[in-house]
Amino acid sequence: MEAPQYVAARVQQALAEDGRTHELGIRVDIRGDQLFLRGQVSGAEQRERLGQVAHEAAPELRVHNEIKVVDFSEPGEDEHLD
């Protein structure tokens, strides 16, 4: 059986290198037969693509897609660089 660390590394590599995703900052954790994705992306479709690519890279694991879509607000307060 492949060590979970190598599986996680393979999934992370797939997320970075797959033409559908190219996402570098996603954390991949494996516990037993469950795979957890965490991080932030710019859109909901990208989050879904990441879940799909992770599933394809490790089809034997159940993927929990906990990636958040970056929610950003209005510009807010200025900073004065005195």
Added chain:
Amino acid sequence: MSTLIDLRIAAVGDIHLGEDVRGQYRKKLEGIEDRADIFLLAGDLTRHGTLDEGKVVADELRGLTIPVVAVLGNHDYHSDLQYEIAAELRDAGVVVLDDDGAVVQCGEHKLGVVGGKGFGGGFAGKCASEFGEREIKNFVAHTRYIAEAWKVALKEIVADHRVVVSHYSPIKETLEGEPPEIYPFLGSYLLAEAVDTAGADLIVHGHAHKGSEKGMTPGGIRVRNVALPVLRRAYGIYCMGESEHF
């Protein structure tokens, strides 16, 4: 102390636009001309560096009434179309820096902006050096070349204020929150050393989504990580005052 005639710099990085979010970022730019005198973009404007994504970015930035200055990031290089993406942005009125500088008139201020993508290598005491295999030498030499180009551009530029825009980080402080093991891929102290040598008022960068907003070079130049996931706002606004009386 009071300050008069502030120069207001809006900055953001890592907006990572694609067709599925077309128009969404533009909505957040409404009113930017009332809040800032210039808009700086610190790279990773696209996700995969495709020309289609580059066109989305160009459309989001087109027609803003304040000057827009951008550098590209590593994502924008991924499809080897960085020059084509830069051309799309320039066609939309964006000044795109590639290890060079430009002087932009912002109201009453002449702002010198220098920068480019930057690159990695790590930070003093824990960094790669030009030694050993050709691949490692090339990696470090690339950063060294960039740092030297920025130093020259900063020295040549004549302006009231000087700002550096980078994608990669020049310091460790603004990476705090990222795993330390990947710091060498997030920036290089050579960038900070070059800017400290030539002088500037502010450095903005992106790239480190889990990093921290505020830091300072060893020479005391303020550094701001303006990656969108760090700011969690459409852009940061940094003001430089003409300190006319105390």
